Amino acid sequence: MTTLRDIKVRKVDFQLQNGLPIRWFKNNLITSHFVDSLHLIFPDGEKFFIRSVKAHEIYIKDPELIRQVKAFIGQELIHGNEHKKFWENLRNNGYDIDKFLNFYNHLSYEIIEKNMNQLFGQKYSLAVTVALEHYTATLAKFAFEEMKELEGVHENMRQMLLWHASEEVEHRSVAFDVLKEVDPSYTLRIAGMVRATIALSSMTLLGFFFFIIEDIKQGRFFTIGELLEFLDHFTKLIRHLAREMISYLKTDFHPDQVEIDKFAIEFFKKYNVERGSGKLQAVV
Numbered sequence: 001m002t003t004l005r006d007i008k009v010r011k012v013d014f015q016l017q018n019g020l021p022i023r024w025f026k027n028n029l030i031t032s033h034f035v036d037s038l039h040l041i042f043p044d045g046e047k048f049f050i051r052s053v054k055a056h057e058i059y060i061k062d063p064e065l066i067r068q069v070k071a072f073i074g075q076e077l078i079h080g081n082e083h084k085k086f087w088e089n090l091r092n093n094g095y096d097i098d099k100f101l102n103f104y105n106h107l108s109y110e111i112i113e114k115n116m117n118q119l120f121g122q123k124y125s126l127a128v129t130v131a132l133e134h135y136t137a138t139l140a141k142f143a144f145e146e147m148k149e150l151e152g153v154h155e156n157m158r159q160m161l162l163w164h165a166s167e168e169v170e171h172r173s174v175a176f177d178v179l180k181e182v183d184p185s186y187t188l189r190i191a192g193m194v195r196a197t198i199a200l201s202s203m204t205l206l207g208f209f210f211f212i213i214e215d216i217k218q219g220r221f222f223t224i225g226e227l228l229e230f231l232d233h234f235t236k237l238i239r240h241l242a243r244e245m246i247s248y249l250k251t252d253f254h255p256d257q258v259e260i261d262k263f264a265i266e267f268f269k270k271y272n273v274e275r276g277s278g279k280l281q282a283v284v
């Protein structure tokens with residue numbers, strides 16, 4: 001059965017094109033770059049999610065799920081566009097991000113996605129999307145719960161990341177429910193998780209090291225304090241991810257078992273993020 005959850009497509013503008021410092025994440029160069037790497041990989045990753053779900057739209061019979069798929073596509077498209085706005089800020093700060101983006105796109109989508117679809121069928125890409133959606137919902141939980149709603153992060157970026165996190169919470173079961181209708185095989189779901197884990201971790205780390213190398217070239221270095229703070233956040237993140245991935249391995253797992261709706265509901269009650277609603281600010 002499909003969850004009855006309101007998945008709203010919101011038109012937003014967090015004005016991330018310029019004005020953000022290099023150390024936008026709590027004045028920490030390393031943590032900023034770790035999330036910068038996600039900013040680079042998300043937009044094309046989200047296009048991949050949309051492709052893999054769209055390819056199976058014709059098999060969905062439940063009208064509520066069809067409606068949710070449309071809202072899922074709308075939300076993911078806007079997420080990608082907002083992350084892309086920040087690319088301009090990164091370019092303005094002197095990072096040659098197109099070098100990394102070309103490599104990432106060529107390897108992940110022109111080579112891996114194409115070949116995997118030919119070898120195993122598009123169902124496998126859908127299973128990868130399902131796993132990555134569990135990762136994004138898990139990251140959302142981490143940001144709200146363990147990172148205290150990203151306290152201390154540049155305000156526009158903080159609201160953008162929490163808006164994205166909240167919408168990931170809203171649509172977290174859509175791709176899963178589509179896969180269940182197409183092929184409920186446990187093996188397929190776990191095979192998707194294996195490929196998703198390898199792809200996400202390798203690309204995030206490659207992007208992260210890309211930024212560190214660019215810094216060295218420009219004579220910019222991180223401090224020991226920044227490194228220690230980053231390692232503390234990173235250890236917490238790995239522990240959090242490991243816990244949530246263990247629940248994904250259960251045969252009766254469903255994304256709705258992760259109790260995170262309250263974070264999205266509270267966020268949208270507190271922040272009016274829609275374009276035209278005035279300045280970006282807390283409404284309470």
Ligand SMILES: [Fe+2]
Pocket residue numbers: 046075076079080136164168
């Ligand atoms: Fe997204």
Ligand SMILES: [Fe+2]
Pocket residue numbers: 076133136168171
């Ligand atoms: Fe998503």
